[in-house]
Amino acid sequence: xxxxxxxEIEGRSAGFRGLAVTLGVFFLAGLAAVVYVEHAGHYVTxxxxxxVWGIPDVFAMFLIVAASGVLNVxxxxxVFRKTLYRPLERLSCLLALAMLxxxxxxxxxxxxxxxxxxxxxxxxxxxxxFAWNFYLYTGFIAIVVVYLWLQMExxxxxxxxxxxxxxxxxxxxLTTGSGSIYGVLVxxxxxxxxxxxxLFIAMSFSFGLAVYNLxxxxxxxxxxxDIGDVLLRRLGxxxxxxxxxxxxxxxxxxxxxxxxxxxxxxxxxxxxxxxxYTLLFWGGQVMVGGLLPLVLVFVSSRRxxxxxxxxxxxxxxLVITGAFCQLYVxxxxxxxxxxxxxxxxxxxxxxxxxxVASYTPSLPEIGLGxxxxxxxxxxxxxxxxxxxxLPTTLENAAIDPHYLGVRRAPGNSE
Amino acid sequence: xxxxxxxxxxGVTPGFDSGRRRFLGTLSAAAGxxxxxxxxxxxxxASRPVVARELDVAVSGAARWxxxxxxxxxxxxxxxxxxxxxxxNGLQGHGRPATDAQWIRxxxxxxxxxxxxxxxxxxxxHCAEPPxxxxxxTGASFKRxxxxxLVDRHRCIGCRYCMMACPxxxxxxxHEELEDQKPHTPRGKGTVEGCTLCVHRIDAGGQPACVEAxxxxxxxxxxxxxxKDSGSEISQRVASYATQQIRADLGLDPGxxxxxx
Numbered sequence: 001x002x003x004x005x006x007x008e009i010e011g012r013s014a015g016f017r018g019l020a021v022t023l024g025v026f027f028l029a030g031l032a033a034v035v036y037v038e039h040a041g042h043y044v045t046x047x048x049x050x051x052v053w054g055i056p057d058v059f060a061m062f063l064i065v066a067a068s069g070v071l072n073v074x075x076x077x078x079v080f081r082k083t084l085y086r087p088l089e090r091l092s093c094l095l096a097l098a099m100l101x102x103x104x105x106x107x108x109x110x111x112x113x114x115x116x117x118x119x120x121x122x123x124x125x126x127x128x129x130f131a132w133n134f135y136l137y138t139g140f141i142a143i144v145v146v147y148l149w150l151q152m153e154x155x156x157x158x159x160x161x162x163x164x165x166x167x168x169x170x171x172x173x174l175t176t177g178s179g180s181i182y183g184v185l186v187x188x189x190x191x192x193x194x195x196x197x198x199l200f201i202a203m204s205f206s207f208g209l210a211v212y213n214l215x216x217x218x219x220x221x222x223x224x225x226d227i228g229d230v231l232l233r234r235l236g237x238x239x240x241x242x243x244x245x246x247x248x249x250x251x252x253x254x255x256x257x258x259x260x261x262x263x264x265x266x267x268x269x270x271x272x273x274x275x276x277y278t279l280l281f282w283g284g285q286v287m288v289g290g291l292l293p294l295v296l297v298f299v300s301s302r303r304x305x306x307x308x309x310x311x312x313x314x315x316x317x318l319v320i321t322g323a324f325c326q327l328y329v330x331x332x333x334x335x336x337x338x339x340x341x342x343x344x345x346x347x348x349x350x351x352x353x354x355x356v357a358s359y360t361p362s363l364p365e366i367g368l369g370x371x372x373x374x375x376x377x378x379x380x381x382x383x384x385x386x387x388x389x390l391p392t393t394l395e396n397a398a399i400d401p402h403y404l405g406v407r408r409a410p411g412n413s414e
Numbered sequence: 415x416x417x418x419x420x421x422x423x424x425g426v427t428p429g430f431d432s433g434r435r436r437f438l439g440t441l442s443a444a445a446g447x448x449x450x451x452x453x454x455x456x457x458x459x460a461s462r463p464v465v466a467r468e469l470d471v472a473v474s475g476a477a478r479w480x481x482x483x484x485x486x487x488x489x490x491x492x493x494x495x496x497x498x499x500x501x502x503n504g505l506q507g508h509g510r511p512a513t514d515a516q517w518i519r520x521x522x523x524x525x526x527x528x529x530x531x532x533x534x535x536x537x538x539x540h541c542a543e544p545p546x547x548x549x550x551x552t553g554a555s556f557k558r559x560x561x562x563x564l565v566d567r568h569r570c571i572g573c574r575y576c577m578m579a580c581p582x583x584x585x586x587x588x589h590e591e592l593e594d595q596k597p598h599t600p601r602g603k604g605t606v607e608g609c610t611l612c613v614h615r616i617d618a619g620g621q622p623a624c625v626e627a628x629x630x631x632x633x634x635x636x637x638x639x640x641x642k643d644s645g646s647e648i649s650q651r652v653a654s655y656a657t658q659q660i661r662a663d664l665g666l667d668p669g670x671x672x673x674x675x
Contacts, residue, residue, distance in 0.1 A: 041603050043589035048512035052574040052587060112572015112587060112604030120571050123552040130551035130575055186664060187545065187581030339583050341536065341660055342523050349536075350511065351519040351583065 004087045004399070005392045009223040011385035016222065020381055023374040030371010033364035034109045042112065045365050050357030051335045056110040058327045059369030062207065063103030063376060064137075065178055065200055066323070068171040069208020071096040071144065074151075075171075078164030083401055084234060087391035088216070089160075093148040094383045095215060095376075096171075097141060102376030104137060106368055129180050136174040143170050152388070175201045182330070189266040190334030195256070199249040203323065206242035210319035213239065215380060217313050219390055227309060228396030236312040240297035243319060247290045250326075262343065269337045269356070270329060277333035280325040289322005332359050466619035475559035478542075479611055480641040480669035481625065482648050482657060483534060487635035490533035493520060495636065498627030499537075502612060504596040515586035515601075517609040518624055523675075532675065535624065535636070538563055538584040538609035539660060539668030546576035546585065555606075561641075561669050562611045570605040577606060581661050582668075584608045641669065 009016070037045055047054045074092035077085035108117050124131040147163040150156045179200030182191035213235050220227050254271065257263040270281055293315040300311055336357045341347060347354035384390050391399075467473065499518045500506060507514030518537035524530070544563045546555045554569035555576050565576075565585075577585045585608040592601050598614035601607055612622035620626075621638040628636040639648030651657075657671040 038604070041590035042587065043508070043510060043513040047587075048589075049514075049516070049577070049583075049586050050512065052577045112574070112606070113570070113602075116569075116571045119569055120552050123554075123569060125547075125550055125553040127548045128551040128575070129549065130573060134551070181575075184549065185545075185578055187579065187661070335578070339581060341521065341582065344525075346524040346526050347521055349519045349521040351516045351521075352512070353519070353521050353536075353583065 006087075006090065006388035006390060007392050008386065008388055009219065009384050009390060013222070016381070016385070020378070023377045023381065026367075026370050026374035027378060028371075030105075030109075030368050030374065033367035033371065034114070037364050037368075038114065044362065046360045046362045047365075048357065048359070050338075050352050051332060051359040053331055053335065054110075054359065055328075055332075055361035055365045056106050056368045056372075058324060058331055059372055060103045060106035060110070061178065061327050061331065062323055063099045063106070063372055065175060065204045066207040066211050067096045067099035067103060068140070068175045068178075069204030069206065070099060070212050071167060071171050072205060072208055073212050074147070075164050075168045078151075078160045079168050081161075084231060084399055087394060087399055088212075089151050090148065090389045091216060091219070091384070092212060093144050093151070094380055094389050095212060096144050097148075098376040098379035098383065099211070100137060100140060101379060102372040102374075105375050106372035109368060109371075110365075129177055129184055133174075133177045133181070136170070136177045140170055140174050143167050171204075172201060175204045178204075182334070187339060188334055189257075189263050189340065190270070190330070190337055193253070193256070195249065195253050199246075199253055202242070202245045202249045203326070206239065206246045206319055207323045209235070209239050209242055210316040210323070213312050213316040214320070217309055217316075219384060220394065221309075223390065225390065225393055227394040228399065229308065230396045230400045231394050232309055232312050236297040236315060239312070239315055239319065240294055243290055243293050246326075247286070247294075250285070250290075262340075265340070266334075266337050270333055274333060274336075274356075277329050277336065280333075281329045284325025285322050285329060288318050289320075289325060293318045293322075335359075467617045469617075473559045476642065477640040478561040478642045478669060479616060480540070480561065480639065480648060480671065481611075481622070482637040482639075482651055482671050482673060484635045484637075484673045485532050485534045486674040487633040488520075488532075488534050489633050490520070490522060490531070492533075492632050494627040494630075494632035495535045495624035496520060498623040499609070502596070502623035503599040503610075504592075504594060504601070506594075508590055510589075513587075513589035515588060515607060517584075517586065517607070534672060534675065536582060536584070536660065537624070537670070538580075538611070539582050539666070539670045540609075540611060541669070542667035543665065545579040545581065545666065549575045549579040551575065558613075562613050562616070563608075564610055564613065565605065565607055567600055567602045567605050567607070570602075572604040572606065574606060580608075581664055581666070 045054060071092055073085055074089040074096075076082050077089050108114050111117070120134065124134065126132070143163070143166055147160070147167050150159045150163050176197040179196035179198070182188075183194055183196035185191040216235075217227070219225075254267060257267050270277055272278060274281070296311055296315045296318070336359060338352070338354050338356065341353065393399075496516075496518050503517065505515050505517060518535050520533055521536045523532045523534065540557075540561055540563045542557075542561065544555070544557055547557055547563065550556075551573060552569050552571055554566045554571070555563070556566060557563045572587065574587055577583075577587060585606050587606050588601055588603045591603055595601055599610070612620070612624075615622060625636040625638040628634060637648050637651065639646040641649055641652070643649055644653075651673070652671055655673055657673050658675045659666075659668045659671055662668075
C-alpha cells in the first residue's frame, strides 16, 4: 500500500463559497429563532405541556447519535485494522466532533433557560442520565481530539490503536446514554425499555455511516478527488448491514411490546392507527430508510451492478430520511400517545388526558434544528479547508493493499 | 452583630406566630368536635393541628404530608379545588389550554365495561420515589424531608425531562411571560412547575388551598394531613379504609391516596 497523502481542499471555488454562505445563513437563522423563542416564550413553538420535546430534539438526537456512529469509520481502521479505512480516519473524527457540537447547540438552545447552562455545569444530580451525558459528551470531545491528534502527528501514530479502543468504548457508552434518556422513562409506554440502548447504538452505526458516505462523496467530488469502486462497494455494503441491524432491533422492540397486553395500545397507535406516525413508521422508517437502501446496495450488486458513487449516495440519503422519520415517530409519537393513569379506563380532562396530543413543528423549531446541522457543516467545511483531513486520492491502487491493478469482473465478490 | 440581631428577630416572630396558630388550631378542632359530634368533617384538618415551621429551622422528616381524596364525594361538575389553586398560586392562563399551566385538574374516569363514571382531582402525587427528581439533571426537582416534591425555580434550566418522566402529567412548563405573580408562589418563564401542596401554607401551619376550598364550598372530599402521625385523621382513615394510589404498580409510593376509586 502506498503512503497516504492528506491535503487541504483549496476552498476558493464558487461551490465552496456558496456552501459556506448557505450554511452561515442557516446557522444565523437558527440563532435568530432562538432569540425569538426565548423572548416570546415557548408557546410560539409547536411544543406544549403534552409534547414537551419537539422537532429540535429530533435534530439534536440525530446529530448526537450519528456523531458517535460516524466515528466507527476511524475505529474500523485503528481497532479492527482494516487498512482500507485508514485514509478515512481523520474525516471520521472531524465529523464526529462537528456533529456532536451541532447536536449540543440545539439541545442547549432549546432549553427553557439556555442562559442557565452554567447552572447545569455547576449542579449535577447523578441519578439523571442527562447529568451523565454531560460527562459522556465532554469526554467524547476530549477523546476524539486526542485520537485525531495521534492520527495526524506521524510520530504518535503507534498510539492510534489504543486511542481507537478508548474511543470505541466511550462512543458505545455515549450512545447507551442517549438511548437511555428514553429507556429510563418507565411511565411512557413508547419508551421505558432496555432495548433503547442497543437500538440507539444500531441507529448510530447506520445514521453515522450514511452521513459519512455523503460527506466523503461530496468533499471528493467538490475537490476533484477520486474514489475507487473497491471502497465504494465496501461503504455501500457496510451501510446495508447496519440498516439491516436497525430493522432487526426495531422488529424486536415492537414484537416484544406487542406481547404485553398493557402496551398493545401504544403499539396499535404507532403501527396501525397513529395517522402521521404510522405513515412515517411504515413509509419513512421501514420502507424509505430500511428496505429501499437494502435493495439498492445488495440487490443491485447481485445483479452485477457495482454500487457506484450515485448508488451509495442515494442509499445514504434514504437512510438519513428514514432516520429522521424514525426519530420523529419515537420522540414525538411517543409523547403524542397519552399517559395511562388508569389502565383499562376511558379518561378525559381539561389537560388532554386520554387524547392523542397534536404537534406541528413550527418554523423557529425547524430553524433551530437546521442551525445545528449548519454549525456541523461549517465546522467540517472549514476543517477540511484549514487542515489535512482528506486523502488526495481514494483510488483502488492507492488504498487497497490487495489491488493488483486489474479490474475485477463485474459481480466477482471480494 | 447586625446579622445576629437579624437571626434573633427571625427566630422570635415565627415562634410567636406558631404558638398562636397552635392555640387557634386546637380551638377550632375542639369547636368542630363540639358542634358536629359523630359527623366526620373532611377537610377540617388533622386531629393534631398542623404546626407552623420556624423559618430558621430545617424541614424535618418527622412528618410526611399527604392527601386523601374520597372519590365518592367528588362531583364531576365541581371545580372548586381547581379554581382555588389557580387563585392561590396566580395560575391565570393566556387562553391557550395546550400551553397554559395546570397544577391540578379534574379527570373524568369511565369504565368502558361497566359504564361507571367517576371524577377526581389529579395533581402532583408527591411520590416517595419521585421519577422527576431522579431524572432532573441539576437537582432543581427535589423532595423535601417532609415528602413535598418541589422545583427550585432558580436551578431549573427548562429541559423538561421531569415532564417526560412524571407518570401523572403533573407538571407544566411556563410557556409565556408572567404577570401579577403571587409573592408566595414565584414562577418563571422557561422553567417547569407543579403543585407545591401549597407549601407556603403548610409552613405557616395551614392546609392546601384546594383542600380548604373543597371543605368550604366543594364536596368535602379532600383530607390533608401527616401520614406519619398515627393520631392524624388521614392516618386513621387510611388505616381503616381501603385506599388506592394512582399507578401503584410503578412503586412510587405517592403521598396522595384515593378512596372509593
